[in-house]
Amino acid sequence: MKKAMQEVTEQKQAVKTTATKYGIPRATLQRHLKSGSSKKKLGRFTAIFSEEQEKELLDYVFEMDSVFYGLTKEEFLLLVFQYAEKNRIPHPFKGGTAGTDWYKGFIRKHPDLTLRKPEPTSIARARGFNKPQVYRFFDLLEEQTQKHGIDATRLYNMDETGVQTSSNKPPRILTKVGKRQVGLIASSERGRTTTVICCCNAAGSFIPPFMIFARKKMNSRLLDGAAPGTQGTCTDNGWVNGPAFLEWLRFFIETVRPTSDKKVILVLDNHESHKYLPALEYACAHNVIFISLAPHTTHRMQPLDYCVYGPLKIYFEQALASFQKAHVGRIINQSDVAGLFSSAYMKAATAQNAIKGFKTTGIYPTDRYIFDESDFEPATVTEKPLNQEIDQLEETQPA
Numbered sequence: 001m002k003k004a005m006q007e008v009t010e011q012k013q014a015v016k017t018t019a020t021k022y023g024i025p026r027a028t029l030q031r032h033l034k035s036g037s038s039k040k041k042l043g044r045f046t047a048i049f050s051e052e053q054e055k056e057l058l059d060y061v062f063e064m065d066s067v068f069y070g071l072t073k074e075e076f077l078l079l080v081f082q083y084a085e086k087n088r089i090p091h092p093f094k095g096g097t098a099g100t101d102w103y104k105g106f107i108r109k110h111p112d113l114t115l116r117k118p119e120p121t122s123i124a125r126a127r128g129f130n131k132p133q134v135y136r137f138f139d140l141l142e143e144q145t146q147k148h149g150i151d152a153t154r155l156y157n158m159d160e161t162g163v164q165t166s167s168n169k170p171p172r173i174l175t176k177v178g179k180r181q182v183g184l185i186a187s188s189e190r191g192r193t194t195t196v197i198c199c200c201n202a203a204g205s206f207i208p209p210f211m212i213f214a215r216k217k218m219n220s221r222l223l224d225g226a227a228p229g230t231q232g233t234c235t236d237n238g239w240v241n242g243p244a245f246l247e248w249l250r251f252f253i254e255t256v257r258p259t260s261d262k263k264v265i266l267v268l269d270n271h272e273s274h275k276y277l278p279a280l281e282y283a284c285a286h287n288v289i290f291i292s293l294a295p296h297t298t299h300r301m302q303p304l305d306y307c308v309y310g311p312l313k314i315y316f317e318q319a320l321a322s323f324q325k326a327h328v329g330r331i332i333n334q335s336d337v338a339g340l341f342s343s344a345y346m347k348a349a350t351a352q353n354a355i356k357g358f359k360t361t362g363i364y365p366t367d368r369y370i371f372d373e374s375d376f377e378p379a380t381v382t383e384k385p386l387n388q389e390i391d392q393l394e395e396t397q398p399a
Helices: 002-009 013-021 025-037 051-066 074-087 101-107 121-128 129-150 242-256 277-285 301-306 309-326 333-347 351-360 373-379
Strands: 155-164 193-202 206-214 231-235 264-266 286-293
Touching: 002 013, 002 231, 002 301, 013 025, 013 074, 013 193, 051 101, 051 193, 074 101, 074 277, 129 286, 155 242, 155 301, 193 264, 193 301, 193 333, 206 242, 206 264, 206 333, 231 242, 231 301, 242 286, 264 301, 277 286, 301 351
Parallel strands: 155 264, 206 231, 264 286
Antiparallel strands: 155 193, 193 206
16 A cells, blocks of 8 residues: 555556555545555555555565575465564454465455465476576575585585385395295284484585374383484374474484574475474574475485385385294384384495485585586576466465
8 A cells, every 4th residue: 555655646656556556446546646645554454564564474475485495475474474473563364374364465465475376296296397497496505504604514405205114115025936926914904104304415425314293292212213313293193294393303403503693504305294384484593594405306316215215115124024024924113114214324324325425416615517407408408597487376266
């Protein structure tokens, strides 16, 4: 409203044209011009945020997008709710999220903010690994490493992986030629997932694992047999969410102890849990710089994925098979997972694998030319950043 009033009073723009531009009813704009106030308190409707607060939200969205942490509509509305709660701003939001009506109003007031339609994942992955996207990540990485004098010991990568109490890829076994079906006794037909967060730096040092179990309440006995220093928490489904990520982040900072003179960089993907506002604020306050990998490039640029999780999954499957043979008929439960994972982790989490992961992805030593033109060939259909030419999605969903 303030911008519209300024255009009419200072730039001598027509009221009708300005009202259409900003999506404001002409009569409403005229009423505000007559009163000389842009304050939005008309009838029973009252503005929730001040203009400065809305600008802070808008700047935050653009900042997140600039470092590959673009927010979906749902994530943005959740963030708005968290912002209002944290700052003790009275609001009518229900269900832990801002409403669609508020969102539509916010979009109308800020025409430079738009929602883009995503591409199918298979296409997006091929197009995502293109030179502009990859080089944009390296530009950001080089800028921050030079600015803060980051060396191999202060450049970290974290990633989550899931393990199950039943075998996904059982090892091949010897059997009689011609046998039509080959079976192997498993703990259960479908195992329960436990998420494990691993983290290492470019010098080859690992942070102890952080395990997320699918249960209501954490029990220290779940970590019996775990690798030294392992920590754990629980979520309803065993998957990472915002609060669980924040809990891991506190563990990471307590272990690494970054300072204002020796900040650390944490390279990670743009999973929704990594956009959790309290976690982002906690990282900023404790000298941790998040750098997100470009969307759909983690299969080529995630050090842990590239050189640690491959052998880790193989070793874990071997540990499951050995356990089942040694304990015939016994069902593997959650109290067994930490010990089984530990045996696999101690074999896979080596300095050699970590250093190789950072080197082969070009993250350390920083080398954007580790990928040649043949690596970008699947993306030659576009030499523009992902989603640059996708039509704007008109948001018409009801509240």
